[in-house]
Amino acid sequence: MKRTPAANRGDNLTPVAGNGLLDRRSFLRGGAAIAATMGYTLVNNAAAEPLADDPWSLTPGAVTKPYEQRSRYEEKVARTLTNPKGETRVQNARTPLHRLNGVITPAGQHFVVAQSGAPDIDPAKHRIVIHGLVKRPLVFTLDALARYPMVTRTHFLECGGNSAPLFSPTPMQANLQALHGLVSCAEWTGVLLSTLLEETGIDPKAKWLIAEGADAPTLTRSVPLKKGLDDAMIALYQNGERLMPANGYPARLLLPGWEGNMNIKWLRRIKLTDAPAMTFPETKTYTQLLPDGKALQFYFIEEVKSFITQPSPDLKMSGPGFYEISGLAFSGDGKIAKVMVSADGGKSWAQAALQEPVLDKSFTRFRLPWRWDGGPAILQSRAWDDKGNVQPTRAEFVAKRGELKAPLSLVAFPNQHFNAITSWGITADGEVKHVYA
Amino acid sequence: MFTRKSIGVALLVVLSAGFAQAAGPGLGQPIATSDIAAWDTSIMPDGSGLPAGRGTAAQGAQIFAGKCVACHGENGVGGSASALTAKGPITSINGGEKTIGNFWPYASTLFDFIRRAMPWQQPKSLTNDEVYALTAYLLALNKVIDDNTALDAATLAKIKMPNRDGFIIRFPDRI
Numbered sequence: 055m056k057r058t059p060a061a062n063r064g065d066n067l068t069p070v071a072g073n074g075l076l077d078r079r080s081f082l083r084g085g086a087a088i089a090a091t092m093g094y095t096l097v098n099n100a101a102a103e104p105l106a107d108d109p110w111s112l113t114p115g116a117v118t119k120p121y122e123q124r125s126r127y128e129e130k131v132a133r134t135l136t137n138p139k140g141e142t143r144v145q146n147a148r149t150p151l152h153r154l155n156g157v158i159t160p161a162g163q164h165f166v167v168a169q170s171g172a173p174d175i176d177p178a179k180h181r182i183v184i185h186g187l188v189k190r191p192l193v194f195t196l197d198a199l200a201r202y203p204m205v206t207r208t209h210f211l212e213c214g215g216n217s218a219p220l221f222s223p224t225p226m227q228a229n230l231q232a233l234h235g236l237v238s239c240a241e242w243t244g245v246l247l248s249t250l251l252e253e254t255g256i257d258p259k260a261k262w263l264i265a266e267g268a269d270a271p272t273l274t275r276s277v278p279l280k281k282g283l284d285d286a287m288i289a290l291y292q293n294g295e296r297l298m299p300a301n302g303y304p305a306r307l308l309l310p311g312w313e314g315n316m317n318i319k320w321l322r323r324i325k326l327t328d329a330p331a332m333t334f335p336e337t338k339t340y341t342q343l344l345p346d347g348k349a350l351q352f353y354f355i356e357e358v359k360s361f362i363t364q365p366s367p368d369l370k371m372s373g374p375g376f377y378e379i380s381g382l383a384f385s386g387d388g389k390i391a392k393v394m395v396s397a398d399g400g401k402s403w404a405q406a407a408l409q410e411p412v413l414d415k416s417f418t419r420f421r422l423p424w425r426w427d428g429g430p431a432i433l434q435s436r437a438w439d440d441k442g443n444v445q446p447t448r449a450e451f452v453a454k455r456g457e458l459k460a461p462l463s464l465v466a467f468p469n470q471h472f473n474a475i476t477s478w479g480i481t482a483d484g485e486v487k488h489v490y491a
Numbered sequence: 492m493f494t495r496k497s498i499g500v501a502l503l504v505v506l507s508a509g510f511a512q513a514a515g516p517g518l519g520q521p522i523a524t525s526d527i528a529a530w531d532t533s534i535m536p537d538g539s540g541l542p543a544g545r546g547t548a549a550q551g552a553q554i555f556a557g558k559c560v561a562c563h564g565e566n567g568v569g570g571s572a573s574a575l576t577a578k579g580p581i582t583s584i585n586g587g588e589k590t591i592g593n594f595w596p597y598a599s600t601l602f603d604f605i606r607r608a609m610p611w612q613q614p615k616s617l618t619n620d621e622v623y624a625l626t627a628y629l630l631a632l633n634k635v636i637d638d639n640t641a642l643d644a645a646t647l648a649k650i651k652m653p654n655r656d657g658f659i660i661r662f663p664d665r666i
Contacts (some may be wrong), residue, residue, distance in 0.1 A: 142562060170611065185527050191523075193520045221584075253519055262666075264533050270608070271604075272532075272609030274533060327530065327533075332535075332597045343581065348657050350660075352663075354662050
């Protein structure tokens, strides 16, 4: 939808922070009434063309299909791939977050990191075994799991390597999808792992579980049993449908808020142990170098983070006037408590409205009305969660975690778990660029 | 004839037995540990789980030349896949590639990962002897062991990797 320039529209609304940020309640119920009583200034736009029936209003439409497809006008809204030919290396698909809205990522747009492609699993033959330090090792078929009590929960899932381009010493020029596209959010339905562990029983010596996929490299990760008993789920459904193959069909481990790679797809085995297995992904791939050459390990939590989705690079501004700044905030440690937005590079801040319901370890959509005066602006968002965690500024983050000497490729993973503030610079001609501020 | 009290006790017994069985749907099928063996290939960092078998670096070099060099390159460098050796230790965030000798904290990981995931196009096709041989070859290439050390469950478990103490647990309170 083309935004109508309306330079005067917000004139009766008082800015609450620099560069034209308006009160978050301006257009909410109640706020709208205030705006109405204050009265809008009439907009000076060119008159619209006379209305006439379009061709699609003069003939019957398309036949309804068994499985609906998007409008052909939306086909370009798609994930970007790093390995479309399936060469012998990891395959990444990044979510077009800047062209979506709300908080649910459609299953076909959900990000994917697949080490060795998606296996073609026959659900009738798939088995999940739970063994190790349990009282009774048990095997579950999908038919059996379908009879267990299920839960439905909305959770984001983020690759530990998401946002890696921001370790570059200079802002890499790319859109939101390229910079932060390895995070998505879905409604997951499945059986809590704790429900199944009640039946196997747990040996008191058990402290960890090793989860294994049925893919070619049978990828394995060690997970503290505490998390397994807290909110871990064997997810069977994604947004109401069975999981997508690349997201783990027919069953995946879901560890809400924790590093994507640990959420083992194509789950076939859970072994309770007294120690971590120190597998390849948890000792090499998903360890994070520090400035002194030591490395962080078991960086379980995807920490509190936010970014503005609209406007953002590739979404050119269409003239001065009213815009709604919109973005996503999430924390792997709880619920989003607050999001602040700046339009002047962090000099002043206004509190954004949070879309209800605000859910635990889920995307939270934030919004804030903005009257752009057509001059340069730097947009930022900063999130807080209900555990007191605060999204760091880039300077704070770099002071602890360091940055690279030189930029790498946009699809490289020089480091992981970047969660600092992202800045979008708006130029006077309406371009939106990635900047550091 | 039952007294009211004895009926009460009998009911309690029946009820508690019923609760014990009704804890969950109870639809998991029991399985013997021996029947899980084909999947249970996890090797722990103390070496537990390592199978019988034995291999040397010389044997590993031959297998590497046949099955690994196409992706990993001669001597484990310069291929399309991750480098397997590095010149020196990692001393900064710009430290370059994490490789076996300068980064991996446990030798058990090498055996575990090769056996389950390599060669990339035919994972799980190597014998245990071949996995021991490739592990020996890669550890010798990284100067972690000498060329003549044969690896088996006992010798592999004793290896201490150079970067064993190079890690900081990020969230110890969640363990």
